[in-house]
Amino acid sequence: MNKLSPIVLFAYNRLEHTKQTLEALAHNTIAKESELFIYSDGGKDEASWQDVFRVREYLQDVSGFKKVTIIEREKNVGLAKNILEGVTTIVNRFGKIIVLEDDIVTSPVFLEYMNNALDFYEEKRKVWHVSGWNYPITSEDTQDTFAWRMMNCWGWATWADRWKFYKKDPRELIQSFSPYEKYKFDLDGVGGFWSQVVKNDAALMDTWAIFWYATIFQNDGVCINPTKSFVENIGFDGSGTNTGFRDNYSQGLSTKQEVLFTEDLEENREIVDAIKLFLLQNKNELSLFSNNLEMMLRQLVTMQENPQEKYILYGAGSVTQLILPHLEQNILFIVDKNVKLHKKMVGTKEVKGVDALANYKEKKVLITALGKENEITKYLIEKYNFPMSNIVRFCFLK
Numbered sequence: 001m002n003k004l005s006p007i008v009l010f011a012y013n014r015l016e017h018t019k020q021t022l023e024a025l026a027h028n029t030i031a032k033e034s035e036l037f038i039y040s041d042g043g044k045d046e047a048s049w050q051d052v053f054r055v056r057e058y059l060q061d062v063s064g065f066k067k068v069t070i071i072e073r074e075k076n077v078g079l080a081k082n083i084l085e086g087v088t089t090i091v092n093r094f095g096k097i098i099v100l101e102d103d104i105v106t107s108p109v110f111l112e113y114m115n116n117a118l119d120f121y122e123e124k125r126k127v128w129h130v131s132g133w134n135y136p137i138t139s140e141d142t143q144d145t146f147a148w149r150m151m152n153c154w155g156w157a158t159w160a161d162r163w164k165f166y167k168k169d170p171r172e173l174i175q176s177f178s179p180y181e182k183y184k185f186d187l188d189g190v191g192g193f194w195s196q197v198v199k200n201d202a203a204l205m206d207t208w209a210i211f212w213y214a215t216i217f218q219n220d221g222v223c224i225n226p227t228k229s230f231v232e233n234i235g236f237d238g239s240g241t242n243t244g245f246r247d248n249y250s251q252g253l254s255t256k257q258e259v260l261f262t263e264d265l266e267e268n269r270e271i272v273d274a275i276k277l278f279l280l281q282n283k284n285e286l287s288l289f290s291n292n293l294e295m296m297l298r299q300l301v302t303m304q305e306n307p308q309e310k311y312i313l314y315g316a317g318s319v320t321q322l323i324l325p326h327l328e329q330n331i332l333f334i335v336d337k338n339v340k341l342h343k344k345m346v347g348t349k350e351v352k353g354v355d356a357l358a359n360y361k362e363k364k365v366l367i368t369a370l371g372k373e374n375e376i377t378k379y380l381i382e383k384y385n386f387p388m389s390n391i392v393r394f395c396f397l398k
Contacts, residue, residue: 026064103235
């Protein structure tokens, strides 16, 4: 392991959360060898200043690290500005950084994982961000880490040569992003992340993380996540600046020390499909996609001249798993380019290779592979001479 990365913690006025976060961090296997910087934001009013003073009193006795430096803000600068200024200062000084907020409880091997990841991907310029967290999903893919487009900020790390491109300009993003880019940015219509850009532009919120994601997205970068989380967010109790109540994002902390880092920097479709399915099934995260999906299914069933007509689904991922219960009796089979899925079953339907389509040009093909609609449509027309009228796209571009 190279020289250890500095850790930066951002704290405000939540004493109990801060205690849990720092106590867990101090129990990390290499905490005593790591330098910790704590940015303590000032209060917004007299009541919050009292809570800030209690946090600061506790911070004076923090131990268990190589060195602890506390930066006390004289006034309330807000979470976004506190993080942006703090990260920029420390990452420019050390070249790399591990970042936590005051409601992130870490596994005892979190710092090992993050430092090893920073070393492993430092020269792999396509990687812009390393996360310590993942959605509580189940997937047949058993690898330790994966690459994808999304940025998670619940315990994360980056390098100065990537962070220098950070830009917060919601108006520019709104003017420059095409409908398709917004769709991709929203995790193929599933996530609802673009709305944060719009709300920042309208001064309805003031956040920083969505613009780090936008920076990575615009530069065609990828983020590395663990399959099993090394952190847990304990702030979903209504006490956080930008968080509400939620109790279904926990999955227990990984304590695996020998983590294998993926060298495949293309987005992992199987794991990303599992995340999409989680988001779509989570009532707190339902987006415009869900309503459009229900409407399209209704229209599809209503427009059928023959209620017994059979369709072929293109894609064995998250959308197929959602729509199959509604259309199972009308589905002939499923096709997918991923050979690992062939001969497997989704519900009662077999997954076949794409070449199976050659003998079914008279059937309607329903494209359910989110984000691949244009590519698959072109492929079906050029390779199999499918008529456009037999191609149904589950694509919800505004």
